[in-house]
Amino acid sequence: MFKFSRFQVVLLFMFLLYFIIIFRLVHLQVIKGSYYREISENNYVRLFTINPPRGKIFDRNGVLLAYDVPTFSLSALPYIVKKREDLEQLEKNLKDYLGIELSPKVQESFEKGLITKIIVHENLTDKQLKRFFNNSYLFKGFYVEVVPKRKYTEYAKYMPHVLGYVGYPSKKDLREKPYLKPDMIVGKSGVEKTFDEYLKGEPGAIAVIVDALGRQKKVLWEKQAKRGNDIYLTIDARLQKIAYDSFVESGQKSGAVVVVNPQNYEILALLSYPTYNIQKFTDGLSAKEWKKILNNKYKPLFNKALNGLYPPGSIFKIIVGAGALQEKIITPYTKIQSGPSFSIGKWTYRNWNPAGCGEITIAQALEMSCDTFFYQVGLQLGVDRINYYTYKFGIGEILNDEIEKKRARVPSPDWKMQRLNEVWFYGDTINLSIGQGYLAITPFDATKIVVPIANGGKVYKPKILKAYFSNKDQRLYKMPDVFLRDVDVNRHFINVIKKGMYLVVYGKRGTAKRMADAPVKNAGKTGTAQVYRYLKRKQKHDKWELKDHAWFVDFYPYKKPKYAVSVFVEHGESGGRVAAPIVKSIIEKSIDENIFIPGN
Amino acid sequence: MNIKDYYKFIKRVDLFILLPVLFLIFWGTLSIYSASVHEYGNLWLKQLFFAVISVFLILTFIFIDYRKLLNYSVHLYIIGILSLIYVKFFGLTILGAKRWIKLGFFTLQPSEFMKFVLLLIIPFMLQNVNLPISIKDTLKIFVITAIPAYLTLIQPDLGTAITLFLPFVFIVFLAEIPKKYIIGTVTAVIFLIPFVWNHLKDYQKNRILAFINPDADPLGSAYHILQSKIAIGSGMIFGKGFLHGTQSKLYFLPEQHTDFIFASIGEEWGFIVSFVLVSVYFALTLRIFYWGYKIKNLPGKFICYGAGGLLATQAFINILMTMGLAPVVGITLPFLSYGGSSLMTFSLIIGLVLSVISVYKKERLQFG
Structure with a gap:
């Protein structure tokens, strides 16, 4: 061969x-x-891209929150428009027939005769559509496109920060993700952004031969658009509304409420107050409306629940107490004399209650939120061990980057040296022991304090996506619960802290006695965090910006907790008086609406 | 040197290689003028500038003994790798890819120049081997090729990364690597790819696709091929005439002056010129292979084989791509596409080949 x-x-x-x-x-x-x-x-x-409808967003019970509706846009190919060479006549026609005035941007692209299509007018009315099609010979190079628009339901109005909003991709998006096109709709914040991959679908395109009037004659090539996948959040829309209503009824101006299931860390409600109108935001705001929102001193656009860092105050004593028990600084029965003030060297640190606390155990110290008790315990525990437990609880760590964007600030000697070029003083440890000083956490982080206490010491990965429906596989994928670790505190000690939190509500000297008549046995901890440390005692500070922050964390039912709540009221003055009643209102309302049935 | 010496050198130049290349460079500048003047203004001036430099480079090489260059191949290789690493960190990002180094008015693409460097270092490393090539030597030059190819792939630039392997493939194949290794490698790749691919999740596949080929946007590439086909087809036999291509003038064609320059030429000049151009590439390739066959000195032989294989394959794949017969991977049409780096690289390669031939002729005169 x-x-x-x-x-x-x-x-x-x-x-x-x-x-x-x-x-x-x-x-x-x-x-x-x-x-x-x-x-x-x-x-x-001609090539036309077809934007698919985004996936719908539902709450955990299938309540619809966001969906797409088709709208009609008038688009044009500037290089064909330019060929007409009588832009003035065209402008007149547009105005006479359709009542549309050209924006400077559109005008410029017509004059330049650009190749990329441009949207001339969005949301055409039926009348405009009819007139356009009856007179299309006047508008060479123009055509009508079906564009899906995002709509939000009634329930969505209570959670604009959770849902976020959609819009055209930014220049940065376009550079980083080459598969995006300038006229695609992408999630810009919230779950719309986080789960964009599920929601966005796949754009289609169609290449057609058209006649002189722009009518399609033959399809040369086509790629079908694929609609986005629907997603189901862990949020309970009814509970979210209740959280919103309860906050509004409290009369407070600004704050956050987070409700989670402590047994698997599903987020049931996440409110940042005040809210903004999510629909208007998506449809486009006028310059005046923008200015109003931006100048609002309560910052409606800012998601305080996830991104606001505030000193936690006394709710942090839970972690210090748990750490002190685990490290054998104290036993559950150790009684410590806690007077009206505690001195070290020439420095004196006062108790919030000038009467002092007397000789008390850890549970009692939590009950009356005794500062002088925690000064002494915290000083013995030391900053390193306090931080060890803080991190064990998940504070200073991002447990799920789909939800959290901001890390809590957990100060340490190294941090202080790097940031402020100062050494760490005992005073810093003392301040840290009662959640003051440099420590700053988000209202969401506050749930990290209470969840392990409620569930016996377990840290789960927080969850906001319950499931998504894959159009391709035609099946629902459920997101699993993810157990991360134990907080490294003996269960017995967790129960001691739990008991202390019970006394906060039901004890004789409890700081949240207002919660005692809530219709379900619960346990909590108040926090009142100083904003300005250097104000003189008794100095009047009526200005809103100078008032203390109010915190309350709570879980219920006491025996088998199903809900853990953190309430933060910005400059709310008092955790017990202002924040706690919001939780009470949430409990009452959710029982009224049969979301939660006590004793079940 | 006196005039007589120059004459001796010039006599040793293979005109069957030099003239076709000058012809291609000339057509390239002309076509880029037509394809870009309406949109980018004086882009063609830049190309003209590079064309002049390129012709100068080719003519300079006639006077250089390539064997001296071989001794610097390791230095050039290290410089090349360093500049690829530099690009990774400080390179200029255009359309999501970091491929360029900015040098004042110009940008250079080190991955293109790497083709020239590989055509030096591979023959240099193989200068004392016995044929058929051993598996050990094959692996050595494979690694030498894979390093710059990987650095290019992560820019990301799939097209150039693939072309970097062409010299290796042709040289190893023609160096009589045993058949069992070829069959083994091809079978392994064919069986492994679908296996791995099927075990990937959808989003992973998409990510990989987007990663290795960001230029091909999911909407566009099929449409672009369609437009390219319309452009070429509409040229018919005699073309629409210089500067009269409507497809490219109306911006229908993507990258009309770079990767899709052939479509623009096909439209304006029609079948006859397209046929001539393709035939020129073909003839040029045959001529280079002819010298590779004839020259017995190993580095010289391998330079010719590698250069011929690279030039022909890159040109033909590019042309097939514009006609809808090959996937769109961003590779240029040698000598015709816009881009100083590509033009200068191929000019360096042709200069190298001319030097090999010149040295061969000189020694044959002396000893023959």
């Missing part, structure tokens, strides 16, 4: 490629040449 040498094989390969190319050239240019010539001369090939 004849055998090819390697050199001959290579030559054969080259000959083969050469002949394929020549045959193809003959096919395209000679055989089908006139066909392609006609297409190109009339230059009636």
Whole structure:
């Protein structure tokens, strides 16, 4: 048999490629040449992209929160418009027939005759549509596109920060994700952004031959758009509304409420107050409305629940107490004399209650939120061990980057040296022991304090996406609960802290006695965090900005907790008086609406 | 040197290589003028500038003994790798890819120049081997090729990364690597790819696709090929005439002056010129292979084989791509596409080949 040498094989390969190319050239240019010539001369090939509807967003019970509706936009291809060369007449026609005035941006692109399509007018009315189609010969290069628009339901209005909003991709998005096109809709914040991958779907495109009037004559090539996948949040829309209503009824101006299931860390409600109108935001705000929102001193756009860092105050004593028990600084029965003030060197640290606390155990110290008790315990525990437990609880750590964007500030000697170029003083440890000083956490972090106490010491990965429905596989994928770790505190000690939190509500000297008549046994901890440390005692500070922050964390039912709540009221003055009643209102309302049935 | 010496050098130049290349460079500048003047203004001036430099480079090489260059191949290789690493960190980002180094008015693409460097270092490393090539030597030059190819792939630039392997493939194949290794490698790759692919999740596949080929946007590439086909086909036999291509003038064609320059030429000049151009590439390739076959000195032989294989394959794949017969991977059409780096690299390669031929002729005269 004849055998090819390697050199001959290579030559054969080259000959083969050469002949394929020549045959193809003959096919395209000679055989089908006139066909392609006609297409190109009339230059009636157009490419239209088709934006698919985004997936719907539901709450945990299938309550619809966000969906897409089709709207009609008037678009134009500027290079065809330019060929008309009578832009003035066109402008007149647009105004007379459709009542549309050209924006400077559109005008400029017409004058330049750009290749990329431009949207001339969004949300065409039926009347405008009819008039356009009846007079389309006047508008060469113009066409009507179906554009899906995001709509939010009644329930969505209570959770604009959770849902976020959608819009056209930014220049940065376009640079980083080459598959995006300028006229695609993408999530810009909230779950719309986090779960954009599920929601966005796949855009389609269609290349067609059109006639002189822009009517489609033949489809050359088509790629179907694929609608986005629906997602189900862990949020309970009814509970979210209750949290909103309860906050509004409290009369407070600004704050956050987070409700979670302590047994798996599903987020049931996440409110940042005040809210903004999510629909208006998506549809586009006028400059005046923008200015109003931006100048609002209660910052409605800012998601305080996840991104606001505030000193936690006394709710932090839970972690210090748990750490002190675990490290055997104290036993559950150790009684410590806690007077009206505690001195170290020439510095004196006062108790919030000038009467002092007397000789008390850890549970009692939590009950009356005794500062002097925690000064002493915290100092013995030391900053390193306090921080060890803080991190064990998940504070200073992002447990789920789909939810949290901001890390809590957990100060340490190294941190202080780096940031402020100062050494760490005992005073800093003392301040830290009662959640003051440099420590700052988000209202969401506050749930990290209470969840492990409620569930016996377990840290779960927080969850906001319950499930998504894959259109491709036609099935629902449920997101699993993810157990991360134990907080490294003996269960027995957790129960001691739990008891202390019970006394906060039901004890004789409890700081949240207002919660005692809530319709379900619960346990909590108040916090009142100083904003300005250097104000003189008794100095009147009526200005809102100078008032203390109010915190309350709570879980219920006491025996088998199903709900853990953190309430933060910015400059709310008092955790017990202002924040706690909001939790009480949430409990009462959710029982009224049969969301939660006590004793079940 | 006196005039007589110059004459001796010039006599040793293979005109069957030099003239076709000058012809291609000339057409390239002309076509880029037509394809870009309406949109980018004086882009063609830049190309003209690089064309002049390139011709100068080719003519300079005639006077250089390539064997001296081989001794610097390791230095050039290290410089090349360093500049690829530099690009990774400080490179200029255009359309999501970091491929360029900015040098004042110009940008350079180190991955292109790497083709030239590989055509030096591979023959240098193989200068004393016995044929058929051993598996050990094959692996050595594979690693030498894979390092710059990987650095190019992560820019990301799939097209150039693939073309960097072409010299390796042709040289190893023609160096009589045993058949069992070829069959083994090809089978392994064919069986492994679908296996791995099927075990990936959808979003992973998309990510990989977007990663290795960001230029091909999911909407556009099929549409672009369609437009490219319309452009070429509408040229018919004689073309629409210089500067009269409507497809490219109306911006229908993507990258009309770079990767899709052939479509623009096909539209304006029609079948005859397209046929001539393709044939010129083919003839050029055959001529380079002919010298590779004839020259017995190993580095010289391998330079010719590698250069011929690279030039032909890159040109033909690019042309097949514009006609809808190959996937869109961003590779240029040698000598015709816009881009100083590509033009200068291929000019350096042709200069190298001319030097190999010149040295061969000189020694044959002396000893033959």
